[in-house]
Amino acid sequence: MSKAPSSLAADSPDGIDSILLLFICLIGVIVIFTLVGMVGSGIAKRTGRPKTRAEWLGGIAxxxxxxxxxxxxxxxxxxxxxESYNMREECAKAGGEAKAAQVDRYSASYFPLRFTCRIDEGGSYDAAVPGYVNPAMGVAFALAIATGAVSVVARDQNRSTGPTVTRGR
Incomplete structure (x- = not known):
């Protein structure tokens, strides 16, 4: 026996907590502003001399x-x-009215980001999160790891090949 469509819209998906997601988003915004500030600070401090490869790669990371x-x-x-009001509409948009009529519950995932419409016969399909978000996030993360690692290696090479300062008496 399936629920009426009006009661589906009032349900919240399994495993999703709006307060937690809001907190994650707030922390994310703070992290973004902090990192952009770090990049800007690094650019402002080094205006008089050319940037090294390590500095460029660190900024890209x-x-x-x-x-x-x-x-x-x-x-x-x-x-x-x-979660709030239009879950059934998004399920209908993603899978059509026929599938949306069979949806009996919803679930969501934090990683990868996903909102899933569960069909009472045991199937499911994803809705709501744009299809480009998870792949683009993976590419950006891989770029961050790669450029960060190369930046560290380049910085260490600069230190080992740079002039050594010895202090004698």
């Missing part, structure tokens, strides 16, 4: 982390706003 966090926030907001 920080900006990639910002992109990853921003994409996560964007997807999390989609999931959070699905």
């Amino acid at each position: 920080l900006l990639s982390v910002c992109a990853t966090v921003a994409l996560y926030i964007w997807g999390a907001l989609h999931v959070m706003f699905m």
